[in-house]
Amino acid sequence: MDLSSINPILLLASLMVAATPLLLAAVGELVVEKAGVLNLGVEGMMITGAICGFAIAVNTGDPFLGVLAAAGGGAVLSLLFALLTQVALANQVASGLGLTLFGLGLSSLIGQGYQGIRPPPFPKLNIPGLSDLPVIGRILFSHDLMVYLGLIIVTGVWFMLKYTRAGLILRAVGENHEAAHALGYKVVRIRIMAILFGGACAGMGGAYISLIRVPQWTEGMTAGIGWIALALVVFASWKPWRVLLGAYLFGGVTVIQLNLQAAGVAIPVEYLAMSPYLITILVLVIMSADKSSAPASLGRIFHASR
Amino acid sequence: MLKLERRPQPSKAWVWLAPVVAVIATMIAGGALFAMLGKDPLVAIRTIFWDPLFSEFAFFYRPQLLVKGAPLILIAIGLSLGFRAGIWNIGAEGQYIVGALTGAGVGLAFYPLEGWFVFPLMVMAGALGGWAWAMIPAVLKVKFGTNEILVSLMLVYVAEQLLASMSLGLMKNPEGFGFPGSRNLQQYPSAHNAELIAGSGMHWGVVAAMIAVIFAYIMLTRHILGFHIRLTGEAPRAARFAGVNPGRLVLICLGLAGALAGLAGMFEVSGPAGRVSIDFNVGYGFTAIIVAFLGRLHPLGIALAGLLMALTYIGGEIAQSRLGVPAAAIQMFQGMLLFFLLAVDVMTNYRLRLTRREVA
Numbered sequence: 001m002d003l004s005s006i007n008p009i010l011l012l013a014s015l016m017v018a019a020t021p022l023l024l025a026a027v028g029e030l031v032v033e034k035a036g037v038l039n040l041g042v043e044g045m046m047i048t049g050a051i052c053g054f055a056i057a058v059n060t061g062d063p064f065l066g067v068l069a070a071a072g073g074g075a076v077l078s079l080l081f082a083l084l085t086q087v088a089l090a091n092q093v094a095s096g097l098g099l100t101l102f103g104l105g106l107s108s109l110i111g112q113g114y115q116g117i118r119p120p121p122f123p124k125l126n127i128p129g130l131s132d133l134p135v136i137g138r139i140l141f142s143h144d145l146m147v148y149l150g151l152i153i154v155t156g157v158w159f160m161l162k163y164t165r166a167g168l169i170l171r172a173v174g175e176n177h178e179a180a181h182a183l184g185y186k187v188v189r190i191r192i193m194a195i196l197f198g199g200a201c202a203g204m205g206g207a208y209i210s211l212i213r214v215p216q217w218t219e220g221m222t223a224g225i226g227w228i229a230l231a232l233v234v235f236a237s238w239k240p241w242r243v244l245l246g247a248y249l250f251g252g253v254t255v256i257q258l259n260l261q262a263a264g265v266a267i268p269v270e271y272l273a274m275s276p277y278l279i280t281i282l283v284l285v286i287m288s289a290d291k292s293s294a295p296a297s298l299g300r301i302f303h304a305s306r
Numbered sequence: 307m308l309k310l311e312r313r314p315q316p317s318k319a320w321v322w323l324a325p326v327v328a329v330i331a332t333m334i335a336g337g338a339l340f341a342m343l344g345k346d347p348l349v350a351i352r353t354i355f356w357d358p359l360f361s362e363f364a365f366f367y368r369p370q371l372l373v374k375g376a377p378l379i380l381i382a383i384g385l386s387l388g389f390r391a392g393i394w395n396i397g398a399e400g401q402y403i404v405g406a407l408t409g410a411g412v413g414l415a416f417y418p419l420e421g422w423f424v425f426p427l428m429v430m431a432g433a434l435g436g437w438a439w440a441m442i443p444a445v446l447k448v449k450f451g452t453n454e455i456l457v458s459l460m461l462v463y464v465a466e467q468l469l470a471s472m473s474l475g476l477m478k479n480p481e482g483f484g485f486p487g488s489r490n491l492q493q494y495p496s497a498h499n500a501e502l503i504a505g506s507g508m509h510w511g512v513v514a515a516m517i518a519v520i521f522a523y524i525m526l527t528r529h530i531l532g533f534h535i536r537l538t539g540e541a542p543r544a545a546r547f548a549g550v551n552p553g554r555l556v557l558i559c560l561g562l563a564g565a566l567a568g569l570a571g572m573f574e575v576s577g578p579a580g581r582v583s584i585d586f587n588v589g590y591g592f593t594a595i596i597v598a599f600l601g602r603l604h605p606l607g608i609a610l611a612g613l614l615m616a617l618t619y620i621g622g623e624i625a626q627s628r629l630g631v632p633a634a635a636i637q638m639f640q641g642m643l644l645f646f647l648l649a650v651d652v653m654t655n656y657r658l659r660l661t662r663r664e665v666a
Contacts, residue, residue: 040455080645089310089656090648093394093455097595098648102641108634219634224463231456270471277460281446288452303312303656 011255016147017213019251021046021205021222023150025229026236026243027157028201033233034161035194036174036297040096041081042202043226044103049074049203050210051107054119054217057207063122067146067207074203075196077103082195085301086188092299100226108219115217122146122212146208151244153201158240170194174295177302187302202226224277231280237293246283253279310656320654325600325611328647335646336639345629353629354621354636369507370620371613373578376511377402377570379612381594383518384563386603390526391538393559397443397458398567399591400465401436405568406575407472408435410582413497414477414488424496428572429510436568437561439465444560448553454560466587473582487583491576499577511573515612518566523605535559567591589637596644615640
């Protein structure tokens with residue numbers, strides 16, 4: 001075992017990379033849940049985004065088009081969920097599970113023939129002054145653009161939810177859909193838009209894994225990150241900034257765990273690989289004491305009877 | 307403008323019509339999918355649904371129906387109890403793995419001792435293992451109000467790592483020339499879950515599945531516990547007033563589901579699979595969720611749905627080898643089935659009405 005081989009600067013830098021897919025998926029789901037919809041299909045949308053982005057990026061040679069395609073793929077899949085739960089009024093838990101099962105199948109179907117290929121590289125941010133700063137530059141200012149896009153989306157979501165009328169309406173729909181409906185807001189339409197946004201975010205999160213973090217395509221490569229993102233929303237008590245904090249925390253756990261594996265710690269690899277899931281459970285236990293911040297209409301079916 | 311109107315009472319006809327419509331819709335959509343993959347849709351559908359039962363090689367495939375159906379039915383019966391009460395155990399895959407590990411562990415511990423008591427002890431260990439694994443989300447939910455969906459699912463990934471660790475470490479075959487995986491339990495008569503009638507596919511797991519179906523049916527229709535489960539699912543507030551203890555129900559439902567999933571894993575590892583290996587689990591725990599819904603959370607429906615889903619597994623394998631249909635297409639096919647079912651299900655509780663003005 002050689003812990004000195006772990007470089008703290010690289011560790012912090014890779015933490016930001018490891019956290020980004022989680023951050024993207026979780027902030028999308030946060031918006032969905034704020035609108036009162038529980039979409040358990042994050043894992044399915046992520047993996048679909050991962051392969052859509054990968055396929056388009058490989059075929060066009062443009063990673064940005066790949067990310068766009070991933071957002072589109074995730075959104076299209078989430079539209080299925082939206083139709084089921086908002087139009088056909090199906091159970092949200094069951095529909096979300098179905099979405100994950102379907103997405104896993106769909107992605108490995110599309111992904112045939114993409115195994116073992118390297119995607120085109122993603123350009124990294126390089127601001128002459130900032131990126132060359134000794135420690136901070138390496139940690140904060142020399143990542144790919146997606147890392148910053150994730151941060152921008154979190155900021156945008158926070159601002160929208162807190163300071164804009166649109167955010168207020170979204171929260172109203174999530175807190176009490178009957179009242180929002182009575183006020184004349186189109187509950188179903190707003191929820192569908194939120195679901196599409198969540199799908200696009202999850203898709204981009206998936207593409208981040210297949211295009212940048214790994215970068216390769218393997219079946220089932222999201223390995224539960226979508227589910228951890230769902231747990232993250234609970235951890236964050238439905239607050240965008242806490243999602244950021246939580247994503248970095250989980251990113252940190254993943255990175256440290258991988259570094260410990262590489263450093264050859266005496267703990268077997270399998271037990272280290274369990275740690276992110278076990279820590280998720282632990283965090284859920286700690287956070288579940290406080291249920292007050294959950295949107296009041298979360299997971300309830302809305303049917304306008306009048 | 308078409309509008310949905312809530313039925314005063316759920317339509318009895320649609321409850322049973324919905325799965326049939328969903329299966330037909332899935333066949334049509336699946337046919338389109340196969341056509342897109344460049345396969346003849348009619349041939350593909352026939353290969354999946356007809357050939358395993360009635361083709362000239364059907365004698366080879368028919369036993370597989372029971373072999374693949376039994377774990378699905380066992381797990382789905384357990385899940386359906388919880389689903390009825392609004393308790394979402396989606397970690398059956400993990401409970402299945404742990405049941406297989408504890409069951410096989412007991413068997414391997416006795417190796418090479420021969421005795422009638424080995425197999426029954428393995429059965430008990432399998433059920434206990436699955437039960438214990440399901441108790442984690444159950445106790446956390448009751449004690450701390452933790453979301454059982456997320457915890458039970460996280461434990462699937464933990465169980466998969468545990469399985470990898472066991473098949474590479476503790477349970478590795480000492481005479482296996484360093485290859486991962488345990489001893490083959492099929493070659494250890496006292497622990498082998500052999501076919502009861504040769505060539506029928508009938509093993510102890512199938513018997514257990516039948517017992518589970520009957521047991522669940524009686525419990526849901528005749529026993530107070532079944533009544534409480536249904537009451538909690540349909541009217542949680544009324545259940546509270548009727549004196550149903552929700553915590554107790556969580557423990558019972560998750561515990562039963564875990565024990566049954568554990569049993570399924572144990573029967574699989576000691577019979578058809580034969581040994582603990584890294585790729586031992588094939589997603590029965592997740593497919594069983596589809597089976598439970600397709601069977602309308604009703605024991606008899608689940609038995610039929612389990613056999614149908616087993617058919618898609620077998621037919622899928624045939625289509626894979628004969629037509630070159632990718633395995634993923636079959637997985638997608640099963641996912642589509644759940645989608646169509648959920649979509650068609652709207653007709654159970656609502657009816658379509660023509661209206662002039664848009665409301666929502």
